[in-house]
Amino acid sequence: MQQPEQLTSLLESLASLKLTLVALVLFAALVVLIYVRDDLPSALLAAPLGLLSANLLAAILGNRSFRRQAALLVFHLALLTLVLLLAASRLSYLKGSLELTEGEEFTGTLLESDAGPFHPIDTLRALRFGNLGFRIDYAPGPLRQGIRNQIEIRGPGAVPHRIEITDQKPLILSGYRFYPTGNKGFAPSFNWQPTGGGEARIGTVHLPSYPLHEHGQAREWTPPGTALRIWTMLEFKETILAPDRWSEFRPPKEHRIVLRIGAQRWELVPGGIVDLPEGRLEYRGLRGWMGYTVFYDWTIPWLLAACLVAIGALGAHFWSKFANKPWNA
Amino acid sequence: MSAVLPAPTVTRRLALAWFSLGLTALGLSAMFAVILVVARTPFLGQGAGLFRTALVLHVNLAVLVWFLSMAAAIWILSGDIRGNVGWPAFWLAALGSAAMVASGFSQQALPLLANYVPLLDHELFMAGLASFALGIGIAAAAGLAVWHRRPPTTLHLAAGAAMMALAVAAVVLVTGFMAGTATPTGVQIGIDDRLWGVGHSLQFVHVLLLMGAWTALGEAALETTPRLRRLLPWLILGTLLPAAGGALLAMMHGPGTVEYRNGFTELMRWGSWPAPLLFAAGLAIGLLRVGRHRRLNADELGLALSLFLFAAGCLLGANIRGESLAVPAHYHGTVGAITLAYMLWLRRIGVDLGVASDARSLRLPSIYGLGIICLVAGLAVAGELGVPRKATHADLGVDSTAYFATMGAAGIGGFLALVAVAGYAVLTAAGLLEALSPRKPGARRDLRLPAIVLALTLVIGGGLLLDRMPGGNNEKLATEAHVQEMKLKEINTRFQQGLVMLHARQYDHALTAFHRVLQLSPAMPEAYVNAGFALIGMKRFREAHDFFEGATALRVRQVNAYYGLAIALEGMHELPAAIAAMETYLHLTKADDPYRRKAEAAIWEWREALRDKP
DSSP states (O other): OOOHHHHHHHHHHHHHHHHHHHHHHHHHHHHHHHHHHSSSSSGGGGGHHHHHHHHHHHHHHOGGGGGGGGHHHHHHHHHHHHHHHHHHHHHHOOEEEEEEEEEEEEEESEEEEEOOOTTTHHHHHOEEEEEEEEEEEETTTTTTEEEEEEEEEEEEOOOOOEEEEEESSOEEEETTEEEEEEEEEEEEEEEETTSOOOOOEEOOOOOOTTTTTTTEEEEOOOOTSOOOEEEEEOOOOSSSSSSSEEOOOOOOOOOOEEEEETTTTEOOOTTTTEEETEEEEEEEEEEEEEEEEEEEOOOHHHHHHHHHHHHHHHHHHHHHHHHHOOOOO | SSSSSSOOOOHHHHHHHOOOOHHHHHHHHHHHHHHHHHHHHHOOOOOOTTTHHHHHHHIIIIIIEEEHHHHHHHHHHHHHHHHHHHHHHHHHHHHHHHHHHHHOOOOEEEEOSOOOOOOSSSSHHHHHHHHHHHHHHHHHHHHHGGGGGSSHHHHHHHHHHHHHHHHOOOOEEHHHHHOOOOOOTTTTTTTTHHHHHHHHHHHHHHHHHHHHHHHHHHHHHHOOOOHHHHHHHHHHHHHHHHHHHHHHHHSSSSSSHHHHHHHEEEEHHHSSHHHHHHHHHHHHHHHHHHHSSSSHHHHHHHHHHHHHHHHHHHHHHHHHSSSTTTTHHHHHHHHHHHHHHHHOOOOOOHHHOOOOOGGGHHHHHHHHHHHHHHHHHHHHHHHHTTTTTSHHHHOOOOOOHHHHHHHHHHHHHHHHHHHHOOOOOOOHHHHHHHOOOOOOOOOOOOHHHHHHHHHHHHHHHHHHHHHHHHSSSSHHHHHHHHHHHHHHHHHHHHHHHHHHOOOHTTTHHHHHHHHHHHHOTTTTTTHHHHHHHHHHHHTTTHHHHHHHHHHHOOTTTTTTHHHHHHHHHHHTTOOHHHHHHHHHHHHHHHHTTTTTTHHHHHHHHHHHHHOOOO
């Protein structure tokens, strides 16, 4: 007989409103800490959320008033689901970014990412799609209008087919949402042939975002298998995005690429070649690159469903309360 | 007279559980049908991504789970099946049904729109279907084992005949899946071929039990037609015998063969409807006689609608030409007749079993019947206009006034029927659950379990629905593309098989292959032409003529169709028309066509034959 009493006592302690307050304060403190300090993972929030879940579950199990008030019980169960889903979300979410040159394929690698400890990263690594090109119009100002990005979905398990994504309409693959962003720019393409007959490599250099860094279109990079540091700058006189009329983001019609290695300097147009002791560098032409943000959180539709159920149940509970006892009775 | 035989408590609870499963399936099928109606109705219609998955689940829940759960409940009540066999059978069927529905939410579950038993290509769906079939099979076997213990009333006879028909369907199902991967002539056997026989055999189960439902509902009408009452056992036997022929057919011929396919088609075409239609006509006369003395009650009005729907469905079935909306018009007529009869019957049985009846549900079956009549009429007229089946409004892109009027009527009828079914399912299920509850009268009710079930159902169901909401999910486009690719692959394989069979003079197998091609791609003139040549090989000139005409209607410059048409007309001894068709062929064909000289020789020969005629 002692065991059920101990269990009831434990349940009462766990259902305590004081514990609710402690969990909420802990939750708020962690939110502030994670916001202020970049090195703290948001998965830490799962701890106070778990405590809140246990607190709520104990209240549901122990409070007798729930047994005859179905709507109130449904509301609290929806609330419990909500808290558990939030905890699950912090443990399994992913946020990240990537950049793809026009014609390049996504091979599962992100530039930056922030993910929960239980995020299934292998799913992301298996995804394949190609950036076929994009168009961005600018209103006078210049003010960026909507992005229209042509994408080819290639796998896994999909028949290759093309779609268009925009700022509001992402590419969704296996629950990952890829949004095109205003972070885009120019990408000179080079062919690098190492001296001694090694394999030729084609690659692009993503210059800083345009027009954000309009006057800083330069970047330093290293050809594969060498220690060279090549400073590369895009130079053109044309106004791409005019402040007084509608225009479109596009590569300049005439441009030069300035290369510098130490004191040596070269100016190249498409097809131009630089012979170096380590190999031959050929400038192939200028393309655009697009930056994407990627977001994954499987809990979102379930969170919305739980919210709707909670709102509906609370509404039903108060409806029945007011219907039974009118305020002016 | 009672709607069923009185049953002890154990049997009563088991039967109520089966009724609850059937009602849940009916309610869920209505939910999935909402997606179908929205996608089919011109003013609402969007090519919803869920259309084909919803179609598969709607058909399986409405025609398999709802009908067969009702059948199992009736078998349990009429056979007094005990819980030690009955409950495992019930749980197998219930868990199987749940698995089938759950599989619909998987992105990998690709719909296969096979005839009679459409499927989702997913292990969970297949396992669920097998589990459900096993549960129903056990219920029928247990019922058959104790069937002889009860006095042989007409209702008992109909229930027994339906169990025997299900046993036949089980034999057909097993033989269908025991067959190898190809027919003796090398034609691949697909899942549609394997389910063809059992799909047809199940129709006999449904009509036999429909006759049972009509017997219970039309008691007053039968009182006024004593000859019909005497004839009734023979009518039941007249439906059971052709059903039994299915077992013989399955043992003699393997799935995928022409004999198998045509055999089951003919069996259903000539065996399944005459006796029920005769019974319906007799009951209609009986109802008219009853109506002369008093006003018909709600159940009798519903029965009249059920009889009308069945007759309409049979008439529309006789008028089917090709793969148009006339096909769903036909089966919504017959299926609607059964659903309506079961809705009325279930309410009557519920009263007999002590289930509280909600007065608000009294008129709902008749409202459902009127809605279905409107739907059937709309689909039938649209079928006459040549609108193809298994496609959404967005797929079709038709904008004629007649199309909008007929499909609009079908949509309104569909919505009316769905609202009535949903209301009926909720109100009746509430009564059934109350009756199943072990709570003692007067005890305060603990609402925790229902609240937990409700909260979980709403959150899980809502989450799944939001997760699979069409629009913006590019993977669904990929899935659609995959389905299309699979379809094209099968069309190509079947077409090549047909050509090989045609050249090998295996005309019946060639015809089977081209028939399948036309099911998958109804607007393919090449398949019409080759099916026509297969029919010429089988000396079925009139049918061949129709196929060649079909090909030219689809593509005016389908040159070889005119050649075939001329040969078919020659076979029909219509030489002037044959000459005209062959001249059209010569006019359209190239100068170096290898058949040109044969065509010229044929024209010369036919002209000589006409000259020689007196």
